[in-house]
Structures are given as structure tokens and as C-alpha cells.
Amino acid sequence: MKNFANLFTRLDQTTKTLVKVAALVEYFEKVDDVDRLWAMGILSHRRPKRTVKTSLLREWAAEIAKVPLWLFEDSYRIVGDLAETIALVLPPPVKALDHSLAYWIEEIKSLGGLTDEEKKERVLNAWSGLTRDERFLYNKLITGGFRVGVSQKLMMRALSQYSGQEESAIAHRLMGNWTPDNTTYADLILAENPLDDISKPYPFYLAYAVDGSPESLGDPAEWQIERKWDGIRGQVIVRGGELFVWSRGEELVTDKFPEYHPLATLLPDGTVLDGEILPFADGKPLSFNVLQTRIGRKNVTKKILESAPVSLMVYDILEFAGEDIRKKSMAVRRQILVDLITNLPPNDIILLSETLEFDTWEAAAAERENSRLHLSEGFMLKRKNSEYQIGRKKGDWWKWKVDPLTIDAVMIYAQQGSGRRANLYTDYTFAVWDDDKLVPFTKAYSGLTDAEFRQITSWVRKNTLERFGPVRSVKPAHVFEIAFEGINKSTRHKSGVALRFPRMLRWRKDKPIKEANTLEDLQGMLAVYG
Amino acid sequence: MKSDLLKFTQKGIYCEAADVYIDPWKPVPRALITHGHADHSRWGSKAYLATDIAAPVIKYRLGDINMETVKFGEERKINGVKFSFHPAGHILGSAQIRVEYKGEIWVASGDYKLEDDGLAKPFEPVRCHTFITESTFGLPVYDWKPQEEIFAAINAWWRQNAADGKITFITGYSLGKAQRILRGLDTSIGNIYTHGAVENINEVIRSQGVSLPDTTRITRETDKKLFPGNLILAPPSALNAAWMKKFKPVSIGIASGWMTLRGPRRRKAADRGFALSDHVDWKDLNKAIAMTEATRVIVTHGYSSIFSKYLNEKGIQASIENTEYEGELAEVNENAEENKVDQSTGE
Numbered sequence: 001m002k003n004f005a006n007l008f009t010r011l012d013q014t015t016k017t018l019v020k021v022a023a024l025v026e027y028f029e030k031v032d033d034v035d036r037l038w039a040m041g042i043l044s045h046r047r048p049k050r051t052v053k054t055s056l057l058r059e060w061a062a063e064i065a066k067v068p069l070w071l072f073e074d075s076y077r078i079v080g081d082l083a084e085t086i087a088l089v090l091p092p093p094v095k096a097l098d099h100s101l102a103y104w105i106e107e108i109k110s111l112g113g114l115t116d117e118e119k120k121e122r123v124l125n126a127w128s129g130l131t132r133d134e135r136f137l138y139n140k141l142i143t144g145g146f147r148v149g150v151s152q153k154l155m156m157r158a159l160s161q162y163s164g165q166e167e168s169a170i171a172h173r174l175m176g177n178w179t180p181d182n183t184t185y186a187d188l189i190l191a192e193n194p195l196d197d198i199s200k201p202y203p204f205y206l207a208y209a210v211d212g213s214p215e216s217l218g219d220p221a222e223w224q225i226e227r228k229w230d231g232i233r234g235q236v237i238v239r240g241g242e243l244f245v246w247s248r249g250e251e252l253v254t255d256k257f258p259e260y261h262p263l264a265t266l267l268p269d270g271t272v273l274d275g276e277i278l279p280f281a282d283g284k285p286l287s288f289n290v291l292q293t294r295i296g297r298k299n300v301t302k303k304i305l306e307s308a309p310v311s312l313m314v315y316d317i318l319e320f321a322g323e324d325i326r327k328k329s330m331a332v333r334r335q336i337l338v339d340l341i342t343n344l345p346p347n348d349i350i351l352l353s354e355t356l357e358f359d360t361w362e363a364a365a366a367e368r369e370n371s372r373l374h375l376s377e378g379f380m381l382k383r384k385n386s387e388y389q390i391g392r393k394k395g396d397w398w399k400w401k402v403d404p405l406t407i408d409a410v411m412i413y414a415q416q417g418s419g420r421r422a423n424l425y426t427d428y429t430f431a432v433w434d435d436d437k438l439v440p441f442t443k444a445y446s447g448l449t450d451a452e453f454r455q456i457t458s459w460v461r462k463n464t465l466e467r468f469g470p471v472r473s474v475k476p477a478h479v480f481e482i483a484f485e486g487i488n489k490s491t492r493h494k495s496g497v498a499l500r501f502p503r504m505l506r507w508r509k510d511k512p513i514k515e516a517n518t519l520e521d522l523q524g525m526l527a528v529y530g
Numbered sequence: 531m532k533s534d535l536l537k538f539t540q541k542g543i544y545c546e547a548a549d550v551y552i553d554p555w556k557p558v559p560r561a562l563i564t565h566g567h568a569d570h571s572r573w574g575s576k577a578y579l580a581t582d583i584a585a586p587v588i589k590y591r592l593g594d595i596n597m598e599t600v601k602f603g604e605e606r607k608i609n610g611v612k613f614s615f616h617p618a619g620h621i622l623g624s625a626q627i628r629v630e631y632k633g634e635i636w637v638a639s640g641d642y643k644l645e646d647d648g649l650a651k652p653f654e655p656v657r658c659h660t661f662i663t664e665s666t667f668g669l670p671v672y673d674w675k676p677q678e679e680i681f682a683a684i685n686a687w688w689r690q691n692a693a694d695g696k697i698t699f700i701t702g703y704s705l706g707k708a709q710r711i712l713r714g715l716d717t718s719i720g721n722i723y724t725h726g727a728v729e730n731i732n733e734v735i736r737s738q739g740v741s742l743p744d745t746t747r748i749t750r751e752t753d754k755k756l757f758p759g760n761l762i763l764a765p766p767s768a769l770n771a772a773w774m775k776k777f778k779p780v781s782i783g784i785a786s787g788w789m790t791l792r793g794p795r796r797r798k799a800a801d802r803g804f805a806l807s808d809h810v811d812w813k814d815l816n817k818a819i820a821m822t823e824a825t826r827v828i829v830t831h832g833y834s835s836i837f838s839k840y841l842n843e844k845g846i847q848a849s850i851e852n853t854e855y856e857g858e859l860a861e862v863n864e865n866a867e868e869n870k871v872d873q874s875t876g877e
Contacts, residue, residue, distance in 0.1 A: 012792065013802055067670045068843065074836045075669045080793055088671035088790065149796070423794055450797065451770075467835075 003030055004039060004101045005133045011148050020150060024158035033185040034102040041180040043155045047144050048181075051111040052119050054082060054143055060120055064127065065089035077470055078416070078423070083139030087132050097129030105180075108141055153391065163189055171203045171390055177252055198239040201246040202272060202318050202326065203390040207380065207397035214361050214381060214400060224330055224384050225356045225364060227376040228399055229313050230288045230486075231278035232295070236260065236312060238267040239322075247277070256300055259310055259349060266344060270322030273337075274388075275314035275353070285313075285375040288500065289488045314341065315353040315380075318388055326388035330396075333388070371402045372529055377485065378402045404483035404501075405525060407517045408508060410438055411478045414460045415471045417445065424453050425460045425472075428504075430482055432495070434519040438476055441495035441522060442484070447504035479511040480504045487525050497522050497530075535629060535636045536662065538828075538851040543638055543662070547631050548611035551575075552638045555854040562613065564640025565624035566591060566705055569856045579606070581615050583651075583738065584623030587705060590734045602651065618642035619653030620808050621706030622735060628656050637822065638662040641855075643807070644814040645677060647710050649740065655821035663819065664855065665832030666809040667787050674787070674811040680804050681714035684783065687802055688719050688761055691781045698761040699777055701769060702785040704728045706808050708763055709735055709742060711785055715761065717743050723757065724748065725764035725773075769798070787811075819846070831855040 010023040028036050041047070062072035067089065076085040099107075107126070111119050126138055140146050156174065160167040170189070177199055178188055210217075217223065233248040243264035245254040254260075257277065267273075279286035286308075294300070294308045317337040318326050325333060334355070341352045356379075358364040364379065371378050378401035386396035409430035417426035427445040431438035448456070456478070463475040483505040490498035537544045542554025542561075551558040557574030564570055564580075566587040571580075573592050580588055582599040589597060600606055602625065606613045615625035619642055626639040635658040642664070646652040684700065691698040698720075702708045704727040712732075715722060722745045724732065729747040736742055746752070748762070757777055766784065768774050782800045787807030789795050795803035810818060819827060819841070827848040829838045834850040841848035 012796070015801075065670055068840070071670065071836065071840055075671050078669060078833070079671055079791055084792055085671060088673065421793065421797065423788070423791075424797070 001099060001101055001104055001130070001134045001137065003027060004035070005131070005137055007039070008137055008148065009133055011150055015149075017154060020154055021158045021161065024150070024155060025161050028158065028162040031101070034180075035100050037180045037183070037185040037188065038101050038105055040155065040159065040174070040185075042141070042146055043148065043150055044152060044174060045146070046179045047141065047146070048105055048109045049112070050142065050144060051108055052123060052142050056116060056119070057082070057086060057123070057139070057142065060123060061086040061089055064091065064124065080417070080421075081145075083136050083143050083145075086127075086139050087136035090127055090135065093127075093129055093131060093135075095129045097126065104138060105141060108138075159189070165189070198242060199237065199244045199252070201235045201237060201244070202324075202388075204233065204235065204248055204274070205389045205397060206392040207399045208392060208394050210381070210398045210400040213365070214398065217361075217381065217398070220358050220361055220364060222384055224334060224382045225358065226315060226353050226380045226382070227356070227371065227374055228378045228380045228401065229276040229278050229285065229353065230375060230377050231276040231285075231291060231310075231313070234275060234277040234312070235318075236263060236267075236271075236273045236275065236314075237319075238264055238269060238271045241265075241269060245277075253277075256294070256297075257310060258300060258305070260312060262347070263312075263349060266347060266349070268321065268340075270319060271340070272317070272319035273312075273314045274316035274318055275312050277310055278313045278351075279308055280311035280313075280351070281309050287375060287488060288486065289498075311351050312349060313351045313353050316388065329385045329387070330382050331384040334384075368400065368402060404485055404505070405487065405529065406481050406483045406505060407432065407521065407525070408479050408511060408515070409441070409482050410476045410513045410516045411474065411480060412438055412440060412476055413471050413473050414456070421453070423457075425457045426453050428456075428480075430480065431476070432517050432519050432522055439495050439519050441493065441497055441519075442482060442499045442502045444480075444482055444502045444504050447483075448507065452507060476513050479508040479513055479516050481506040481508055487522070487530050489526060489530055495519060495522065497526055535631055535634055535660070536638065538853065543853070545611060545629060545631075548608040548613070548629075550579075550608060550613075552627055553640060553855070562627055563588060564618065564627060564638065565621055567621070567641065567703075569854065570640055579613075581623050581625050584625065586734050586738055587623070587731065590730070591705075616656050617651035617654045619644060619646070619650045622649050622709070622738075622740065624650055626654075626656060628658065634659055636660045636662065637824075639664070639818075641666070641809055642818065643810050644818060645674070647677065647808070648713060649706075649709055650808075653818065655818065657823050659824060660826040660828065661819060661822045661824035662828045662830060662851075663815070664809065665815065665829050665834050665837040667807065667811050668815055668829075668833040668837035670812045672787065672790055672811045673813060674805060674807060677710075677714065677806065680785075680806045684711070684714065684785070684804055685716040685719065687781070687783060688715070692720055692759040694781075695758050695779070697757045697759075697777045697780040698783070699764065699774065699780050700761065700783040700785060700804075701764050701766045702806070703808075704731045704765045707785060707806070708732070708765070709740075710808070711763060711806070712742050712745065715743060720760040721746065721756075723752070723760060723762045725762070725768050727765050727768075728763050769800075 007023055007027040011020050014020060058072060062069045076082055079085040111122060127135055130138055156167050156170045160170050173188055235246045237244040241264060243254060243261060245257055245260055247253045279290040290308045294304055317333050320336050341350060368379050381398040381400055383396040409432050411428045412431045413429035414425040415427040417424055427443060429440050429443050431440045460472060460474055464472045465475060466473045482502055484499040484502040486500035488498050490496060541551060541556040541558055543552040550560045550562055552562045553564055553570040554561050555572055560577045561575040562579045565584055571588050578595055578597040580599060582601055585597060585599045600615055602615055602617055604614060612630040614628045616628055618624040618626045618640055624640060626637050629636045637656050637658040639662060642653050644653050688698045702711050708728045722743060724745045724747055726747060732742055732745060754776060762777060783802040783804060784798055784800045785804045785806040787805055787809060789803030790805040825847060827841055827846055829848060829850050830853045838848035838850050
């Protein structure tokens with residue numbers, strides 16, 4: 001664990017990518033295959049199952065630290081991280097337990113079948129033999145939620161440097177359903193053909209947002225223009241007669257979408273499609289909200305299938321007849337895709353994302369304004385001669401979204417953030433006017449600079465009206481322009497509306513609170529866009 | 531019920547019997563000052579009283595004020611109320627103020643710490659009935675390591691930076707923290723350069739006969755090529771200023787109690803955070819209160835609601851009073867007051 005703790009400290013102490021990669025490479029060199037694989041797993045969010053309830057960890061930590069449980073809980077609320085809170089309140093270690101990362105993971109996994117008393121004995125023993133940094137990591141391994149500031153990309157770069165393989169090959173090998181329990185470093189990284197694993201998706205190609213107008217992109221005729229669909233990006237794989245559906249979060253979601261299961265026989269073997277998992281009924285898309293009711297549910301019931309049906313809106317093909325065709329141009333891939341989809345037997349599963357033709361960008365911009373009517377977020381622009389690349393790359397693919405909806409609202413509650421934002425008031429509740437009353441309608445916690453958050457934090461401290469646990473009601477004094485992507489009716493909120501992706505666009509220091517928008521304004525937006 | 535000896539008013543902590551204020555945040559006729567930090571010693575009062583050791587810095591910061599000084603332990607009688615100043619261990623000259631009237635004793639402690647930093651006269655427990663305390667770090671997660679360990683880490687970091695040809699840039703309050711860091715630095719590693727705001731305070735403190743390692747004030751004329759391998763000491767506000775852009779390549783460190791937590795450490799985007807504080811941590815806060823034998827505690831700034839609840843559970847009558855003191859908060863949140871001071875005296 002010493003090596004891993006040392007790696008963690010070094011990663012945590014720098015914001016510079018070069019230093020991080022160097023620390024990772026050094027770690028990969030230093031440890032054995034098992035520890036290396038576990039480190040890779042942890043950094044890509046593949047953790048062992050939780051074997052101890054966090055409520056027990058809290059009780060034990062408070063007991064050992066000799067503080068009342070409520071005080072521990074209050075401290076946790078301020079620190080914002082349970083593993084860290086425990087590591088800090090415990091008394092210093094009384095011995096040194098020096099074991100590998102893999103040892104501690106096996107130790108944690110083995111807690112699973114034990115009684116609470118036995119678990120306690122083992123956990124307390126670990127706490128008493130680990131330094132503060134090691135304890136923090138040990139706790140993290142139990143509780144999960146590792147956020148180290150190392151992106152997948154950074155880890156891949158380091159692995160590539162360490163193993164001497166291409167970064168893209170590493171990216172491919174690291175995708176998919178592996179865990180350190182079901183593979184080895186040799187099998188995962190060194191084995192001959194990564195396609196042995198037929199479930200493996202290709203890394204998604206992600207687009208940047210167009211900066212301003214697309215005029216600089218040249219002739220619109222060189223671009224494939226499509227609507228940007230408001231669903232979940234997905235990759236559908238049919239290989240060896242099996243179907244695999246991956247979401248962009250690299251999550252295998254095949255079981256969550258039984259509608260797609262006939263694709264296993266409908267599509268020819270050796271096909272990989274890129275498309276949108278889109279709520280869809282009666283020939284048109286439904287609001288993303290409908291899909292949201294399905295995400296995160298363990299069981300897909302009949303009722304859900306009826307109330308939130310999905311289709312697959314496809315827009316690209318990455319593998320055809322077992323051949324990786326990502327290096328072919330967008331235009332060629334598009335032709336292959338069109339031929340494939342139009343020759344399929346009639347079905348209501350697959351839809352082809354239509355392309356739009358415009359002579360000028362002005363004409364495109366005019367049509368883009370109608371996006372919300374198509375329940376789309378704007379346009380996607382893909383260069384016709386572009387390859388399908390890996391990750392977020394500038395140049396060939398752009399998203400050109402419609403401007404968000406906005407409303408001016410008054411801040412009425414503030415709450416401290418957690419993690420990086422602990423000690424700062426960063427989570428606010430906003431209200432609009434209903435006659436002379438302020439009605440809360442949304443929360444938002446992003447969009448301001450650190451300097452603005454600090455300014456508001458200091459203001460909140462001096463202008464608190466009431467405290468409700470961690471939440472403070474504040475004097476209505478500040479107006480913010482809130483941007484959001486969509487608005488829906490809600491029975492759960494007092495205001496009757498729910499916003500999609502609300503965030504703070506601007507702090508309207510120029511506006512007195514009387515000039516904020518009204519509930520009527522919100523209801524008007526609901527009538528048009530809801 | 532008889533009325534409290536010290537009251538919390540709109541202007542500050544008020545002793546009605548003597549008609550004086552302790553650390554007022556608005557101008558008053560007569561102010562007793564615990565120490566020179568901006569949130570405790572403010573401009574505009576008609577008359578000031580502080581310890582002879584704290585006075586030079588207070589005068590330097592507040593300009594031409596009408597100030598009298600006392601020695602630690604010396605008793606002053608005002609309208610029959612006895613006042614005396616006792617070491618608080620927070621910064622050079624910092625005091626707790628003991629107030630006694632008709633057999634009742636109150637102590638307003640200002641800011642304090644128990645660890646002896648070699649600069650401030652170490653904290654001296656004063657027995658009292660009512661103890662007014664800060665709780666800047668009044669949570670059990672705050673547990674300082676001995677300063678030797680912190681300085682060893684700072685010096686090791688400096689040494690590594692020097693080996694890499696980098697500038698070591700460390701921040702701490704101009705008054706107190708900066709001098710404490712200075713005295714902990716291993717001057718065999720390299721030279722120490724200072725921001726104007728730090729150096730101004732250094733000069734005041736050196737003139738009091740306190741020895742500090744040699745430092746060089748950075749001015750427009752200072753040759754940039756001199757910095758690599760050496761260390762620059764600056765106030766926290768310098769981190770956001772254009773001033774520091776000329777220091778490259780650089781490794782940035784922050785010395786503050788807040789650096790205990792990963793969140794603030796990461797938020798500051800500094801390379802290193804050192805948990806070094808001039809305030810008490812959890813264990814020393816509780817130890818200090820126990821030593822006063824106070825039966826009533828008034829908690830001012832910090833985690834006041836949590837800490838007073840804890841005290842009440844332990845059987846010590848505790849309550850919260852709102853003040854405008856900020857403790858070490860300004861060090862992470864860039865308090866405007868401190869900025870003003872730094873800008874007016876800085877380069």
C-alpha cells in the first residue's frame with residue numbers, strides 16, 4: 001500500500017499532466033502485475049464490491065476517535081468525504097502493517113461473509129496499522145468514489161509509455177467489461193488479439209461545441225449535417241450471434257433495453273453501430289425526461305417498457321462484416337450504413353438519422369432554430385471525409401447546439417459543496433416571483449468562477465436568515481441568469497416545473513431582485529417547450 | 531440575573547462597567563486590542579491599548595493612532611474594572627485579555643494556539659469564570675502535526691525544487707505566519723526573497739530585536755534570473771495577482787491549517803499544501819478550555835454551533851456570539867481586508 005499511497009499523494013499534489021503521467025509510469029514500473037492491474041482497475045472505477053456498510057464505519061470511527069457520532073457526522077458534512085473524515089479523526093497508528101495493494105483488496109473482499117463484530121475487528125486492526133494517507137486509501141477501497149484527478153486518457157498515456165503499446169490499442173483493451181478479478185495484466189494488455197473478447201466496444205468519438213458560428217468550417221457541402229438527438233449515446237455490437245449495447249459511460253446496458261434484443265438476428269454478424277438510445281413513440285421522439293425514468297432502474301418492467309419505449313437512432317457504422325471500418329471516410333461509412341439499414345426487414349427498432357442539406361450556413365442556422373420542435377438539441381456537423389476518431393478531438397466533428405433557455409431568478413438558499421468545494425457555498429436554490437412571493441423552482445451549482453463562489457460564500461456567511469442543517473436561507477438579494485436545456489411539468493416541485501441541466505450563466509449584479517422573472521414566465525416556457 | 535461583564539454589541543465586545551471595547555470592528559472611544567491581525571485591530575477608534583510587543587505592528591498598520599501599551603501580566607484599572615493582558619501564543623505580542631470586576635473573571639482570548647512557535651510568547655492558561663474562544667478549527671478532523679515535521683516537509687520540498695531548478699513559492703499571512711515560516715526554513719538550501727507586504731512586517735519585527743533569517747525584498751529592479759533554486763515568501767493574496775506571473779518555473783505551496791483537507795488543497799490548485807496554523811487544533815482547543823476551568827464558554831468565530839453543542843454535552847455551558855472575526859478563513863477565502871493591507875504596502 002505504501003507505493004500506492006505514494007502514487008496517490010503525488011497525483012494529488014500536482015495539476016500538471018506531465019508530472020502525473022511520470023508518477024504513474026514510475027508506479028507501474030515499481031509494482032508487480034497484480035498490483036498494477038488493481039491500480040488500473042481502481043483508476044478506471046472498477047472497485048471491489050462494498051463489503052462493509054458505511055454506517056458501521058462511521059460508528060466505529062467515532063468510537064475509536066472518542067467523539068459523539070453526531071460530531072463525526074457534522075465533521076463529515078464539512079469535509080465532504082467519508083474516507084477522509086475517518087482517516088483524519090482516528091488516533092495515530094500504533095504499528096506498521098506493510099502489505100501490497102492486492103493484499104488489502106483481498107482483505108477487504110474477504111470481509112464480505114463475516115459478522116459485523118468480525119468485520120469490526122479486522123477494520124480496526126487495519127486502521128491501527130496504517131498511516132493517515134494509507135488509511136484514507138484503505139477507506140476509499142471500502143467506500144468507493146475514488147476521484148483522483150486522473151482521467152482515463154492520462155492513465156492510458158502512462159500505460160502506453162510503460163508497456164510500449166499504442167495509446168489507441170490500450171484504449172481499446174481497457175474498454176469493456178473486465179475487472180481485475182476476471183483477467184490478468186498479461187491477458188488484458190499483452191494478449192495477442194483484443195477482439196477475442198467479442199463484447200468489446202470501440203472508444204467513442206466525441207465532438208466539441210462549435211465556437212460561435214460555423215462560418216469558419218468552410219463550404220457546408222463538405223459537411224454531413226444531422227439533428228443532434230437528445231437521448232443516450234450508445235454503441236450496438238452484434239458479433240458471434242450476440243448483442244451488446246454500450247452506453248457512452250462505458251457501461252454495458254444490453255439488459256436495460258430488451259427492445260433491442262431482436263437486433264442480434266436482425267443485423268448481420270460483425271456489425272457495430274453508433275447511435276442514440278432515444279425515447280420514441282408514434283413516429284416521433286419523446287422528451288429525455290421519459291428516458292430518465294428508465295435509467296438507473298434495476299428491473300425493466302412491462303409498465304416501464306410501455307411508458308418509456310425506445311428506438312435506436314443510428315448515425316454511424318464502425319464495423320461491417322467483421323471489419324473495422326473506422327478509417328474509411330464519413331461519406332463511405334454513411335453509404336454503408338444507409339445500404340444496411342434500408343435493406344433490413346421492416347422493424348420499429350432501428351431508425352436512420354436523416355441528413356440535412358443546406359447551401360449556406362445562414363440557411364442551416366435558420367433551420368437550427370426549429371430544433372426544439374423536433375425535440376432535438378441542435379445540429380451535429382461531421383466532415384464528410386473524416387475518419388472515426390478516438391475520444392474528444394477538435395476539427396472534424398462539431399456539435400452546434402441551440403442556445404439554452406434562460407430565466408432570471410433570485411437566490412434564496414445556499415448550501416456548502418463537497419470535495420473540492422468543501423467550505424464554499426456553491427449549491428444554490430433559486431426562486432421566481434409569484435405576486436410578491438418568491439417560489440423556489442430549481443437548484444444550480446455550476447457556472448460561476450471560483451472567485452465568484454468565494455465572494456458569494458463570504459456574503460452568505462453575513463446574510464444568513466435561518467439554518468436548516470447544512471442549508472442556509474439567505475436574504476433575497478442576488479439575481480442570476482439561469483440557463484437550461486429543457487423544461488417539463490413536475491408534480492414533485494412546488495413550482496410545477498422541472499428544468500433539465502440548469503446552471504448559472506451569469507451573476508446579474510446589474511439587476512435588482514424585483515426585476516427577476518415570474519412564475520408566469522416559467523409557465524409560459526412550459527407551454528411552448530414542455 | 532445579573533448582566534454580563536462583557537457583552538456582544540454591534541461594535542464589538544463591550545465592557546459596560548469600564549466603557550471599553552475589546553477588538554471592536556467599528557470605531558469606538560476606547561479599544562483594547564488582542565493582536566494586530568486586520569479582523570481584530572481596526573482603524574478609527576479614539577484610543578487603543580495593546581501589549582508593548584504587539585504595538586509596533588498595530589501602529590505600522592493603522593498609522594498615526596493614539597495608543598498606550600501594557601506589559602504582559604500588568605494590571606490596568608479602568609472605572610474599577612481590572613484588565614490585564616496574557617500571552618495567547620498566536621503571533622508575536624498576541625494577548626488574551628483578562629477582565630475582573632467584583633470577583634467575576636472573564637477572558638477574551640482573541641486568537642490563540644498552544645504550540646510554542648519560538649516567536650510568540652507561549653499561551654498561558656488564565657483561570658476564569660467565562661472564557662471567550664474562537665473555534666476556527668473546532669472539529670476533530672483538525673489535528674496538527676508538530677511544526678518540526680511540517681518544516682521538514684517544507685524544506686524537503688524546497689530542496690527538491692532547487693535540485694529541479696525551480697523557484698519555491700510559499701504563501702502565509704504577512705503577519706505571523708510569514709515570520710514563523712521564515713524561522714523554520716533551512717537557509718542552507720538557498721536565498722529567501724520576500725513580497726513587499728511580508729518584508730514590511732519583517733522590518734517592523736526586526737526593529738523590535740527579534741532575529742529573522744536574512745531576506746531580500748523583491749522590487750521591480752530585482753533580477754529575475756536570481757530566483758530559480760531560491761524561495762519566495764508572499765501573502766496568500768499574491769497567488770491571484772499578476773505580480774507572481776514573472777516567477778517561472780515555479781512550484782507553489784500554501785501554509786495554512788485549511789490545507790489539512792483535500793478539498794481546499796485541490797481547490798487552490800497549488801502544488802503543495804502544508805497544514806501549519808497559528809490557531810488551536812481540536813485537541814488543543816479542548817485542552818485550553820479545560821485549563822481555564824471556565825464554567826461558561828462563549829464561542830465566537832469558526833465552527834461555533836458545532837463546537838458549542840459539543841461543550842454543552844460535556845457539561846460546559848456554551849453559547850455562540852456572532853462577531854466579525856474571521857480566524858484563518860481569510861487565508862483560503864482571500865479576505866478583502868487583508869488584501870487591502872497587502873496592496874497598500876506591497877510592491
